[in-house]
Amino acid sequence: MSVRTDxxxxxxxxxTRAELTAIEREWPxxxxxxxxxxIEILMITAEDAAGVTL
Incomplete structure (x- = not known):
């Protein structure tokens, strides 16, 4: 993984190690x-297939 500079x-x-640590901390x-x-996509797909709105 690479990061574009500012x-x-x-x-x-x-x-950096700090950036990777922050990503790992946020991963869950x-x-x-x-x-x-x-889940939202599946619900929309199911609604379209059934012809109803949940």
């Missing part, structure tokens, strides 16, 4: 958000 140079750099929340989104 300096406008367009060069990429590897994430990211997984929960993705699962919630998947």
């Amino acid at each position: 300096h406008g140079s367009g060069q990429e750099r590897e994430p 929340r990211i997984v929960m958000d993705l699962l919630a989104l998947e």
Whole structure:
């Protein structure tokens, strides 16, 4: 994984240990958000297939 710098140079750099730690700390929340989104998509798909609105 690489991170674009904020300096406008367009060069990429590897994430720092602190950045990776922050991502790991947030990962359970990211997984929960993705699962919630998947459930919403499944509900919309089911509504469309059944022709009803839940």
